[in-house]
Amino acid sequence: MHIVIGGASGLIGRALVTALRDRGDRVTRLVRHAPSAPDEVRWLNGTPLDPDVVAGADAVVGLNGASIGRLPWTRGYRSRLLWSRITPARTLARAIEALPAAERPLFASASAVGFYGSRRGQTLTEDSRPGSSFLASLCVEWEHAARIAGERVALLRTAPILHPDAVLKPLIALTRAGIAGPLGSGTQAWPWISLEDEVAAILHVLDRGLTGPVNLAGPTRATANDIGFALARRLNRPYVLRAPAPALRLALGERFANDMLLTDAHVVPKALASSGFAFRHRTAEDAIAAAIAR
Numbered sequence: 001m002h003i004v005i006g007g008a009s010g011l012i013g014r015a016l017v018t019a020l021r022d023r024g025d026r027v028t029r030l031v032r033h034a035p036s037a038p039d040e041v042r043w044l045n046g047t048p049l050d051p052d053v054v055a056g057a058d059a060v061v062g063l064n065g066a067s068i069g070r071l072p073w074t075r076g077y078r079s080r081l082l083w084s085r086i087t088p089a090r091t092l093a094r095a096i097e098a099l100p101a102a103e104r105p106l107f108a109s110a111s112a113v114g115f116y117g118s119r120r121g122q123t124l125t126e127d128s129r130p131g132s133s134f135l136a137s138l139c140v141e142w143e144h145a146a147r148i149a150g151e152r153v154a155l156l157r158t159a160p161i162l163h164p165d166a167v168l169k170p171l172i173a174l175t176r177a178g179i180a181g182p183l184g185s186g187t188q189a190w191p192w193i194s195l196e197d198e199v200a201a202i203l204h205v206l207d208r209g210l211t212g213p214v215n216l217a218g219p220t221r222a223t224a225n226d227i228g229f230a231l232a233r234r235l236n237r238p239y240v241l242r243a244p245a246p247a248l249r250l251a252l253g254e255r256f257a258n259d260m261l262l263t264d265a266h267v268v269p270k271a272l273a274s275s276g277f278a279f280r281h282r283t284a285e286d287a288i289a290a291a292i293a294r
Helices: 011-022 075-097 134-149 168-176 195-208 224-235 245-252 254-261 270-274 284-291
Strands: 002-006 026-031 040-042 059-062 106-112 153-158 212-216
Touching (some): 002 075, 011 026, 011 195, 059 075, 059 195, 075 106, 075 134, 134 254, 245 254
Parallel strands (some): 002 059, 026 040, 059 106, 106 153, 153 212
16 A cells, blocks of 8 residues: 555654554655655645645545643644644645545544543443534544545544553653642543554554544543553552642643543544454553553
């Protein structure tokens, strides 16, 4: 296969490029600097992407987006979160749209489980409606931009990745310092996925030609406490210092605390399961153990 990737320099992008090349696929990486390798093409330089770049590709994957873990979420940074996702998705979608309908590649565009917002007590599948939070609104706009590409669009609603360079990074620092503990009640459901399963799921989407929303989330429900306890056990550190919800909102900002730490969303990977995908890491504990050496 020939796969064109935007966002190839990020955590997921690097792992995906490696996986594609390891199995013999050809990759074209879209970069924002002057190309320094034969597989690089410059884009997002103020001009539309030439449709010839995606013509003949089997699939286009869009993974761009500034980190949602960076603080503070000022008005300016919230604008950057939007721009860094919507502009690349729209650019790729318009390049694909410019091709004859029969020649358009599959567009696998990143999104996030933040689409659903906080929905305590509900089981959320790809059929569930969007939430009302800032991240939910961001995901709605993000997916709307991707749909410009036409009918062959897969919306990769990714859960936080249990990896030392992703959602675990700040949790590891707190745990190693001995100051980790429940965030709010700690009983809120946290969607999650391992990096290995994230990449394997994207390959599954490309190989099966799946379209529509696809929840890239682990198959077993986990709470914030489940993840925190598993990390503490892995690092042989305590997990006792509770951070009350009001304190989190005051220290980190209401939007960030509510959208990132206190959100409660049991997201189920219905589309992956029904299409035969097999998870390597079926529990958050397994994913943490695989990601972190003792």
